[in-house]
Amino acid sequence: MTPELALQHIWTLAGCDPTALRSVSLSGDDPGLPSVFRVGSLASATIAATGLAAADYHRLRTGHRQHVAVQMRRALASFRSERYLRIDDGPPPALRDPVTGFYATRDGRRIQLHTNFPHHLQGVLEVLGCENDRAAVAAAIRHWDGAKLDQTLADAGLCAALIRTPDEWAVLEQAQALAGLPLFEIERIGDAPVEPPRRGDANRPLAGVRVLDLSRIIAGPVAGRALAHHGADVLMINGPHLPNIAPLVIDNGRGKRSAVVDLRDAPGRETLRGLAGGADVFLQAYRPGALAARGFGPEELARVRPGIVYVSVSAYGHEGPWAQRRGFDSLVQSASGIAWTERQAAGWDEPKHLPCQALDHATGYLAAFGAMVALARRATEGGSWHVRLSLAQTGRWLQSFGLVQDGWRAPDVSSDDVSDCLGTVDSTFGRVRGVLPAEMLDLTPAFYALPPVEVGADSASWK
Template identity: 80%
Template sequence: MTPELALKHIWTLAGCDPVALHTVSLSGGVGDADLDLDLDPDPGLPSVYRVGSLASATIAATGLAAAEYWRLRSGRRQHVTVQMRRALAAFRSERYLRVDDGPPPVLRDPVTGFYETGDARWIQLHTNFAHHLQGVLAVLGCENDRAAVAAAIRHWDGATLDRTLADAGLCAALIRTPDEWAALEQAKALAGMPLFEIERIGDAPPEPPRDTNPGSLAAVGSEVGTDRPLAGVRVLDLSRIIAGPVAGRALAHHGADVLMINGPHLPNIAPLVIDNSRGKRSALVDLRDMAGRATLRELAREADVFLQAYRPGALAARGFGPDELARLRPGIVYVSVCAYGDTGPWAQRRGFDSLVQSASGIAWTERAVAGGVEPRHLPCQALDHATGYLAAFAAMVALARRAREGGSWHVKVSLAQTGRWLQSFGLVADGQQVPDVSLDEVRDCVASVPSEFGRVLAVQPAEELEETPAFYALPPTRVGAHEARWL
């Protein structure tokens, strides 16, 4: 699968104008001039999977959707360019993040990682949230120490521990082969689903792109006679960690007014807050009480996009499911991001990118090719980032449909569906021999900005639009720094 074919698949699946594909240029792997000519440059990073094609295609689709939405306002097409090396830098944005010329806060808890079970299987624990860590330790009956956890897990059958932790609402995944994953009912449920869905869920009159108030956030940095693609679009971002926040960040760097909504009791991971809050404002709203739900309803009445990454059904239980939002705000674009899809026996299972890699055979395949003992993940959070860009892309496609034909829309994406698509690309011979890429090698892909966290060095948008360049109008912001209101 080449980046061009992958982009065509995304664009065609969404029913977009095929003529627009002629306005996109995709090029090059990371340092492709320096690669051994016997190696396929597609991965761009040490992996047997075609992560370069995945990164280039999903980011190009996002940029092209932004350009097409801008065409609705301006009547003009513009060219979109994506270099694979820049796309892969964006897919590793949290890895290249720096604060005051030093490393950002710690990303992962020491207990997170792979462990061998008593039946010679491997399992991955994900304990980056304190309550998940404490829950795992309680199940294992051991101290908060990696050696103690390893010793405890050696007394467990792998499949039993995987099921026990999942039933307890904790985050883990047994390392499975691709065939073992394909035999599960969850994989069978996903096999009949497309990469993403854009479904009309209600009637509403057409809403063409709004004129922009020159003093608004969306117009910051705009030049006379130009505008940003998503100027005037209001996005509520109810997501944390990577996939959902990347979607909101992509909408922000094309000009949307993105307001992050966090619960005061919900945990976050500091470096991901810094990386993924760029271009956004951030407010606290407690959906556990009536006042908080009333606040969110008022915000939703004036929103264009409602982006959420809760487990399927969780927000509906609070009165904020897609059908409720379509009644509250006809014309809403409701975006759902989840781990394992919204159907099948694992729909309610908690998951993260690395866990989906472990469960679905990606980590097993990387290890098998490397010839090592421990499982091995992709060299970036590729499922998170790709799913985030797909969510932003599909949201913009839905906004364009709303502009032309009206309606309320529901976009659905999941990490597992994205992972399944990546696995369909095929493997790259000797892909793990591609050298890793340091921050110094992507200095042209990053920029620094002063913020309340210090001076933050971070990866810039990878898609280049010739008339409406993508950029962040706001620096990173702490959780809850702003009022829960629209500008």
């Protein structure tokens, strides 16, 4: 699979005008990072699709077409944005809890724990009955069979994944449910009048577009960040009780404002309902059905705000027995055979993840792409829209690309190697150095108009 073919698949699946593909140029070849998977093609295609959708929405506003270019090395830098983040020229930020990682089970399998949130760590320690110490956790896990522990932790609402081969994953009911789904869905869910793009800065494709970003960590926030760097007014909404990972708040908060709303009480729900009434895009990455239980499902919001574009991002998809299972990028890699395949190719003893959070970033860019396609449809035919994606669907697509023989031998890429892809901005966190947008639009360059801010720095209101 080449970047061009991958982009064509995305564009065609969304039902977009194929003539627009003549306005895109892609450069670079896999492997751009040490991996046997075609991560560079995934990065280039998803970022190019996002840029092309922004250019198309800008065309609706102004009548002008423009060219979009993506270099693979810049796209891969974007897919590693959290890795290249620096504050005041300090060391790379810590992103993982020490207990997170791979462990051997009693029956000779490997299982991955994900304990980067304190309550997830505490829950795992309670199930295992051990202290918060990696050696103690390893000793406790050696008393469990892998599949049993995997299911026990999932039933407890915790985050883990048994390392499976691609064949083991393929026979699971969840994998079969995903096999019946496309890469993403853009569905009309209600009637609403046509809404042409609002007047605004002609140099910003999404000027005037309001986005509520109810997501944390990487995939959803990357989608909101991409919409922000094309000019949308993006307001992040966090709950006062929900944990965050500080470096990711900084990296993915560029270009956004941030407010706190408590959906556990009626005043908080009323505040969010009021914000949704003035929004164009409602982006959320909770487990399927979680927000609907609070009164914020897609159909409910289409009644509150006819013409809403509702974007749902999940780990394992909205169908199948794992739809409610908590998950993160690395866990999906482990469960679906990606980590096993990388280990086999490199001859490692331990499972091996991709050299970036590729499923997170690709799903984030696809979510931004889907939101912009839906906005364009609203502008031409009206309606309310629902965009659905998952990390597992993205991972399944990546696995379909085929492998790069000996791709794992490619040299790694340091922060110094991509210094031309980085930019700095002053913020309340200090001097932030981060990856710049990778898509190059010749009429409306993408950029971050706002520095990252602390969680809750802004009021829960539209400008």
